[in-house]
Amino acid sequence: MKRFFIILFLISVSSLYALTDDIFADNQTMQDALIANIKTVQAPVLVGDYILFTASGSARHTGIVFDFENYRHIHSFRRLVRRDPDEDEKEKDTGILFYIMKIPENIRLIKYRLVIDGLWTADPANPDGEFCEAVNLNVSKFFIDRPLKIHSSPRTDSSVRFVYRGESGQKIRVGGTFTNWDSFIYELQEVRPGFYELEVWLPKGEHYYTYYKGMTAFTDDTNPEQVYTSDGRIASVLHVR
Known part of the structure; x- marks a missing residue:
């Protein structure tokens, strides 16, 4: 029986490694250039359009989960090996x-957790973190300190700026029909202090949205146009032209 569980564990770990998403499958040169920036285990590092996450190699398996994916998908780390010219x-x-990780478009703040040998934990190499009420756990965070990407090609959508005024130090999210009502994107x-904003590109048309603080949803008090949705929620209405 003990041997069975050991074999099952090894199969599970192997499956996790097999699920590793390789964004550089056709560009080994770019991957090598990014890896050259890794010197030691440290807090996340911003390099161009990518963030480098590192962890100790003593674990059998380390994965990472992100808030914009609702902490549902485990991305596997890889072991860093280098060629030694002296040998x-x-x-x-x-x-x-x-x-x-390639940075998703128009995201300025990444929240995440590590999964080390099956145990969920904040990133021990990153001192920047907070308690997340939505998942009732401590999470690590990384602010992407760079301008939002400007699109030079023609777009069929428009820039929308969400603005909220309230007490300082809050965590305010927005969700709606454009996120399939996922408030963690x-x-x-x-x-x-007390002034929050977010710029999002949305397609033309009518959209419904609400703000979120923790697990509480509330409408935009600066927008008088509201509607009851088919599932019974009250939402603010946004027209993108």
């Missing part, structure tokens, strides 16, 4: 695991 270019294990940023 005839033999591959040498650095003792570091890494994961490279977009979080407003506090640009000055």
